Amino acid sequence: MSSLTIDKLKFKAVKIKEYGIGFIQVKLSEDQVMNFYTDQIPKFSNVESPHNHQRHFKSQVLHGTIYENVYQVDQNGDQVAYCGCGNTDKEINSKFSILGNYNKIYKANDIYFRNKSIFHSVYADNDTVTLVTKMGKDKHDAIVLSDKIEHMESKLTIEELWDIVENILNRINVPDII
Numbered sequence: 168m169s170s171l172t173i174d175k176l177k178f179k180a181v182k183i184k185e186y187g188i189g190f191i192q193v194k195l196s197e198d199q200v201m202n203f204y205t206d207q208i209p210k211f212s213n214v215e216s217p218h219n220h221q222r223h224f225k226s227q228v229l230h231g232t233i234y235e236n237v238y239q240v241d242q243n244g245d246q247v248a249y250c251g252c253g254n255t256d257k258e259i260n261s262k263f264s265i266l267g268n269y270n271k272i273y274k275a276n277d278i279y280f281r282n283k284s285i286f287h288s289v290y291a292d293n294d295t296v297t298l299v300t301k302m303g304k305d306k307h308d309a310i311v312l313s314d315k316i317e318h319m320e321s322k323l324t325i326e327e328l329w330d331i332v333e334n335i336l337n338r339i340n341v342p343d344i345i
Contacts, residue, residue: 171343173333176201179345183328185321187211189290191328195345198301204231204291207331209322215288216313217265218251223283223302226273230339231295233273238286239266240312251309263312283307296341 182194189210191203217238226233244264250257265286273279280302281287291297323331335341 168342168344171336171341171345173329173336175343175345176332176336177329183325183332185323185328188215189213191332193332199345200299201229201345202295202297202299203332203335204293204295204297205331205335206293207334208328213290215290216311217286217288218311219286219309220281220283221301221306221309222304223281225278225280225300225302227278227298227300227344228273228275229296229298229341229344230275232275232292233277233289233295233297234291235271235273235279235287235289236268237271238268238288240264240286241266246312247314249311249313251311259308259310263310265312283309286310286312294335294339296335296339298344 176193179195180193181196184192184194185208186192187210189204189206189208191205191208193201193203195201217236217240241264242261244262246263246265248259248261248263250259271279
């Protein structure tokens with residue numbers, strides 16, 4: 168299989184955005200994104216808060232390693248929660264408690280599925296690349312479990328984000344499956 172090139176990725180891309188927890192997301196369509204985990208962007212936190220998602224999704228590790236914590240959560244607790252729906256300053260009425268968790272490790276070529284109601288958090292080795300496909304059209308507000316929500320204004324321009332992604336693609340072999 169051939170390697171993904173920056174030219175093809177830019178041609179397919181709808182948007183590029185940095186997340187302050189260590190990855191750059193390239194949106195390919197309403198249902199598909201590529202995440203590039205890198206230590207080349209500033210972080211507001213080294214730890215991702217437990218959260219769920221708006222839609223079910225499938226994640227395929229194209230290169231590197233993803234470490235996932237999956238949480239058992241109860242809606243009766245004292246953990247503050249925020250809406251992860253674009254307005255992350257909005258505290259929601261319910262409080263949660265984390266009853267337990269288990270850990271999973273995914274390496275290149277692994278695929279995992281996550282139900283939108285399941286709470287999880289992930290971190291990845293530097294230069295890990297994933298292809299995430301959202302499944303189903305039924306959406307709900309995502310929930311983030313955290314004592315506070317931190318924001319980080321992007322310090323990098325779109326051109327700088329593309330340069331970082333290009334450097335990653337030049338260092339590693341990412342299969343061209345888009």
